[in-house]
Amino acid sequence: MENPKILIVDDDVDHTKSIQIILESNHYNVVTACDRNEGMEKAKLEKPDLFILDVMMSTWHDGFEMSRELKKDPQFKDIPILILTAVKERTGLGFKSTAGDPEWLPVDGFLDKPVEPENLLSEVTSILSGKS
Amino acid sequence: MTPVPENNRLYKRAHWLITLRWIAIVCVVFGTYICNSMLAIELQATALYSIAILLAAYNVVMLLLLNRFNKGEKEVTCREVKKIINFQISADLLLLTALLHFSGGIENPFVFYFTFHMIIASILLSLRESYLQATFAVLLFGLLVLFEYMQIIPHYCLRGFVSHCLHRDGPYLVGTFFVFATALYLAVYMTSYIAVRLRRAEQAYKQANLMLEEKDRIKDEYVLRVTHDIKGHLATIQSCLSVIVNGILGPLDEQQTDLISRAHKRTITLTNFVKKLLELTQMRLSNKLEMESFSLNNTVDSVVETVKTKAEDKSITLKSNVEPSADRIFGNQFSIEEMLTNLLLNSIKYTPESGTVEINATSNGEGILVEVADTGIGIPEEEQKQIFDEFYRASNARNIERDGTGLGLSIVKHIINRHGGKIEVESKNGCGTKFRLTLLKEKGSQHGLISSKTESLTSG
Numbered sequence: 001m002e003n004p005k006i007l008i009v010d011d012d013v014d015h016t017k018s019i020q021i022i023l024e025s026n027h028y029n030v031v032t033a034c035d036r037n038e039g040m041e042k043a044k045l046e047k048p049d050l051f052i053l054d055v056m057m058s059t060w061h062d063g064f065e066m067s068r069e070l071k072k073d074p075q076f077k078d079i080p081i082l083i084l085t086a087v088k089e090r091t092g093l094g095f096k097s098t099a100g101d102p103e104w105l106p107v108d109g110f111l112d113k114p115v116e117p118e119n120l121l122s123e124v125t126s127i128l129s130g131k132s
Numbered sequence: 133m134t135p136v137p138e139n140n141r142l143y144k145r146a147h148w149l150i151t152l153r154w155i156a157i158v159c160v161v162f163g164t165y166i167c168n169s170m171l172a173i174e175l176q177a178t179a180l181y182s183i184a185i186l187l188a189a190y191n192v193v194m195l196l197l198l199n200r201f202n203k204g205e206k207e208v209t210c211r212e213v214k215k216i217i218n219f220q221i222s223a224d225l226l227l228l229t230a231l232l233h234f235s236g237g238i239e240n241p242f243v244f245y246f247t248f249h250m251i252i253a254s255i256l257l258s259l260r261e262s263y264l265q266a267t268f269a270v271l272l273f274g275l276l277v278l279f280e281y282m283q284i285i286p287h288y289c290l291r292g293f294v295s296h297c298l299h300r301d302g303p304y305l306v307g308t309f310f311v312f313a314t315a316l317y318l319a320v321y322m323t324s325y326i327a328v329r330l331r332r333a334e335q336a337y338k339q340a341n342l343m344l345e346e347k348d349r350i351k352d353e354y355v356l357r358v359t360h361d362i363k364g365h366l367a368t369i370q371s372c373l374s375v376i377v378n379g380i381l382g383p384l385d386e387q388q389t390d391l392i393s394r395a396h397k398r399t400i401t402l403t404n405f406v407k408k409l410l411e412l413t414q415m416r417l418s419n420k421l422e423m424e425s426f427s428l429n430n431t432v433d434s435v436v437e438t439v440k441t442k443a444e445d446k447s448i449t450l451k452s453n454v455e456p457s458a459d460r461i462f463g464n465q466f467s468i469e470e471m472l473t474n475l476l477l478n479s480i481k482y483t484p485e486s487g488t489v490e491i492n493a494t495s496n497g498e499g500i501l502v503e504v505a506d507t508g509i510g511i512p513e514e515e516q517k518q519i520f521d522e523f524y525r526a527s528n529a530r531n532i533e534r535d536g537t538g539l540g541l542s543i544v545k546h547i548i549n550r551h552g553g554k555i556e557v558e559s560k561n562g563c564g565t566k567f568r569l570t571l572l573k574e575k576g577s578q579h580g581l582i583s584s585k586t587e588s589l590t591s592g
Binding site for chain 1: 364366367368370371372374375378380381403
């Protein structure tokens with residue numbers, strides 16, 4: 001079986017690099033993009049098995065917008081999304097309870113930044129296995 | 133301290149007037165009795181007692197009227213309270229004139245007690261209203277003196293106090309009346325001079341208070357922005373270091389591992405600190421909290437689940453119990469969960485191995501009492517007042533963990549304040565700590581948002 005492909009969309013390239021290494025060392029194929037437009041282009045081009053999105057890119061809710069856009073698109077609506085961000089403190093809200101609400105936050109998982117490698121890997125594994 | 137709204141201030145003063153009147157009534161009754169029976173001064177006792185009874189009845193009516201305003205729970209406007217105060221002072225002047233009439237008229241030195249009414253009027257009412265009251269008093273007294281002089285109404289001589297009746301003594305009347313009238317006007321002039329200045333000072337104080345609030349908000353926004361930027365960078369540094377520390381790129385030698393681990397740990401500490409600071413600042417800045425009713429039992433379960441491993445690591449027994457009657461709680465679920473987690477983690481951190489940490493919730497009349505108790509190191513008594521202050525850490529806590537944030541309990545206190553609740557601490561150095569929290573029970577009509585900015589200000 002081919003290794004799953006993950007697309008990371010995050011404007012913090014250093015952070016992207018660190019999780020790219022973690023994922024690649026566990027035999028995932030990783031593609032990266034640093035903003036929403038590039039993210040959508042890469043999505044169409046690479047057809048990943050999982051999206052990892054940062055919420056706060058050029059505007060503070062870019063990641064939410066992109067996840068809504070993806071879930072509306074028939075081509076991507078079945079591909080899981082993992083939100084990885086520091087936004088919790090910005091809004092004073094815990095998103096965990098609302099993650100998965102298709103209207104508001106149509107994502108499959110949610111992790112706070114910074115994330116420890118083992119947490120990231122277990123979340124990714126569980127999301128990908130849930131899908132199949 | 134927040135400035136008291138003008139209408140509340142007046143409302144309280146109106147009650148004060150009523151209290152003063154009770155005192156006056158008692159004095160009239162006692163005075164009459166003493167003059168009559170001990171000093172052998174001839175008084176129209178029946179008339180004076182009747183007026184005292186009338187005063188008492190009128191005072192009760194005033195009290196009921198004010199209380200009705202209170203019960204209606206609608207905001208009483210300044211104008212309404214001023215109307216009541218104006219009416220009360222006028223009625224008092226009238227009754228005082230009647231009292232004087234039956235106790236010697238101008239022969240009675242108590243005529244100068246009119247001055248007190250002028251002082252009260254000048255403090256509570258506008259300048260114009262005060263002068264009108266003064267004029268009313270001068271008019272009443274003038275008419276009393278005039279009518280007694282012209283013998284339109286009878287004069288009751290104050291025998292035993294004056295040697296002969298003075299009510300037809302022209303120069304005495306003119307002199308006393310002149311001093312009386314000028315005394316009243318001067319009293320109004322002087323008192324309102326001071327009262328106006330005090331009111332202005334209060335106004336300036338209110339303005340300064342508002343300005344400080346605004347400055348505080350600007351500072352919070354600044355802190356929020358700065359800490360948020362710092363946190364972004366720290367998160368990335370921590371992620372990059374984790375890759376190395378976890379040996380993902382291959383093993384390191386002993387010294388390399390040691391140094392990188394130290395850097396990694398420090399980054400984690402710093403990230404936690406910045407996170408807490410962000411959380412607190414965020415809370416200080418937001419005015420509204422979404423309130424709903426939810427199950428405290430489920431919340432406590434989820435909190436216990438979160439902290440369980442930390443307790444197990446130290447073989448600490450973790451007990452929880454929520455009485456069924458204390459289950460439905462009203463508040464912001466996320467904040468309450470956060471607050472209880474903070475308290476439990478604190479207890480676990482400062483409780484030695486094999487200790488006990490307990491969380492219990494019981495119904496307490498109107499509210500819910502949540503108790504978080506541990507068998508930990510306790511908080512020295514002299515430091516208990518400061519533990520909720522931002523960045524404060526108890527001396528013995530610093531020995532356990534050098535790099536704590538000192539923000540955990542400030543966050544707890546903030547959340548409690550925003551819920552209109554209470555938190556108390558009971559602790560002895562070395563003998564454990566118990567935090568007692570009072571929260572709101574579910575109420576049918578309480579859904580929606582509450583504004584808690586003022587709350588956090590008054591208690592902060």
